[in-house]
Amino acid sequence: LSSPSHKVSVKGVTLLAVKNIYSFSRLGIIASKRNFPKAVKRNYLKRFIRESFRQHHFNDKGFDIIVIYRRDFLTLLPDERVQQVKNLWQKFHGLLKRS
Numbered sequence: 001l002s003s004p005s006h007k008v009s010v011k012g013v014t015l016l017a018v019k020n021i022y023s024f025s026r027l028g029i030i031a032s033k034r035n036f037p038k039a040v041k042r043n044y045l046k047r048f049i050r051e052s053f054r055q056h057h058f059n060d061k062g063f064d065i066i067v068i069y070r071r072d073f074l075t076l077l078p079d080e081r082v083q084q085v086k087n088l089w090q091k092f093h094g095l096l097k098r099s
Contacts, residue, residue: 003018004016004017004018004066005017005018005019006018006063006092006095006096008088008091008092008095010084010085010087010088010091011072011073011076011084012069012070012071012072012073012074012075012076012081012084013067013068013069013070013073013084013085013088014067014068014070015065015066015067015068015088015092016065016066016068017063017064017065017066017092018063018064019062019063019064020062020063020064021062022062023062024061024062025053025061025062025063025064025065026063026064026065027049027050027053027065027066027067028064028065028066028067029045029046029049029050029066029067029069030066030067030068030069031045031046031069032069035069035070035071036069036071036074041074045069045073045074048081048085049067049069049085052085052086052089053065056089056093061096067088
């Protein structure tokens, strides 16, 4: 995504999105080895956001979405992580309604 049309950030997570030509959304996840050296943590983050993506019904929207995790995301408590990701999707929904 050289120039994302939508950008949303919450503590520890950034979402970039651009409209695609398909009738379904695609998800890309960046959890770098530099920020998360253990593969277990990187895989946890990927599973976590994938499940959240499924629950928020973006398959009929047609966006290419990239979620970028920052190092400070894992410093949050588990309940705070869930809340931050909910806030991320809510902000993204709000951004879509305005545009």
